[in-house]
Amino acid sequence: MIGITNSDLLPFSQFQSNVDTWLRNSILPYYPAARITCITVGAEVTESPGNASALVVPAMHNVLVALKKVGLHKKIKVSSTHSLGVLSRSFPPSAGAFNSSHAFFLKPMLEFLAENQSPFMIDIYPYYAYRDSPNNVSLDYALFESSSEVIDPNTGLLYTNMFDAQIDAIYFALMALNFRTIKVMVTETGWPSKGSSKEKAATPDNAQTYNTNLIRHVINNSGTPAKLGEELDIYIFSLFNENRKPGIESERNWGLFYPDQTSVYNLDFSGKGVLEMPANKNSTSFNGTxxxxxxxxxxxxxxxxxxxxxxxxxxxxxxxxxxxxxxxxxxxxxxxxxxxxxxxxxxxxxxxxxxxxxxxxxxxxxxxxx
Structure with a gap:
């Protein structure tokens, strides 16, 4: 997946020639050797300062035109990533609704996605839901480890983890606007392995547990309560810790690897839930009942x-x-x-x-x- 930065939205939305040149220089030399499947136009624009949102859809149209010129518009999808802040309400999932202040660009963008069979891209972090509201969200519920269920009072659907609830909130928000064919793709999710003194849940064990359970959940193709059996495309954030990233401690510690390429913890990407090796390799931990x-x-x-x-x-x-x-x-x-x-x-x-x-x-x- 290749991303177009928010700073490039203005020139990409204004002139088709800018997009044609970018595609020729940044995509075509590497395709299909690099299996590029999506181009994301902007990242979490509703969270960025300025008025970048208005530039997203025009830039998406120009990218699509550029792909059509070279015959790749059916092989490479065009979309844009969003934070969960794009919703004004996410609980219960059936009450999921988009923030009305974003309607001016969301509706044309959703029309673009539906017409071109592109996914709605969302960055989902149950970690933040737990960190910011530990009295309302249990750690087990955020880590896919809960033995109890949360019931959506409107639908009767049962949720055992925050991840599914957040995805279904997006689906219900889409359905509320009568967009029923758009699929949801999770372009970022994960758990930090280290945090500040106030971030007690940011540990290697919790990060390993979350990502291990996430992988198992996705590979099992169980879908979500509202979309049973629906395949999910998930991107884990992130490959490396970002040791120079500003902000609180957890911002630098989402990676599977340290900058020197040694592992923070190991994951079984097969989804079989077999033995997992912790980073210190002095003991062997087991996740499961x-x-x-x-x-x-x-x-x-x-x-x-x-x-x-x-x-x-x-x-x-x-x-x-x-x-x-x-x-x-x-x-x-x-x-x-x-x-x-x-x-x-x-x-x-x-x-x-x-x-x-x-x-x-x-x-x-x-x-x-x-």
Whole structure:
């Protein structure tokens, strides 16, 4: 996804030649080797100072014209990203409504999106909902970990996490304006791993939990309560911590990696919810209700035999514990066996039988450390 900055909105909205030149220099030399699927025209313009909003739709039209000239308008979509502040109300989700002060540019933009089958792009951060209103939003609800449900009184729909509720608020806001075919794309979401003294929830464990659960939720294609089974396109923010970014401490700590390319914490992008390695690699943490780990009393021979079976006849994908792969460290039989055991356990219904491994496997509750 390629972004056109807010500072470029004026020249892009005024002259088609500016957009044609930009496309020729910044897109065509790299396409299709770079799999560019979207061009975002402006970023969170309703949050930016000045009157940039009025420039968005004209610039979007010019970008579309430029793409049509080179025959890429059906392969590269044109849209613009928004913060959740574009809504005047988001709870309950069924009452989701766009801020009326943005109507002058939102309606023509939504018409553009519907006509060209482009997505509505939104940046969603349950972290902020919890941080700013901890008395009304539980941490578990923000982290996809809640065992209770929030009921939308208007629809009766049940919500177990803030992420789904915020997305559905967008869908209901779109439907309220009779835009029922536009899909929602989440262009930013994530959780900070470090914050100021007042940001107690900004920790590596919470960041890992949020993104792990997010990935599992998306890959399962479960959709949201209002859009069951609807596929979601999600972009995790962000790849790297931004060590020079101004603002409070959390602003610099949303990344999966430090600027020196070492990992803040690791993620299983397969969505299987298997063993996750924390950044310090001195312990192995488990996220979930129950997990199957290797017994510390098992012999090395028994553990190796159990690993061989799990990764062979047990059909467990053990590529992640191979040398140089994400879960290879710590390089111990106990750690590798725990990965293989839990993978098999989760894939086979998390039953007692699936955690036997000849007596070398033991079940562990959420939060256990090895």
């Amino acid at each position: 129950t997990w199957c780990i290797a017994s510390s009393n098992a012999s090395q021979l028994d553990l190796q035999n159990a690993i061989d079976w799990a990764c062979g006849s047990g059909n467990v994908d053990c590529s992640a514990i191979q040398p140089s792969q994400p879960c290879f460290e710590p390089d111990t039989l106990v750690s590798h066996a725990s990965y293989a055991f839990n993978s098999y356990y989760q894939q086979n219904g998390a039953t007692d039988v699936a955690c036997s491994f000849g007596g070398t496997g033991v079940k562990s509750r959420q939060g256990s450390k090895l």
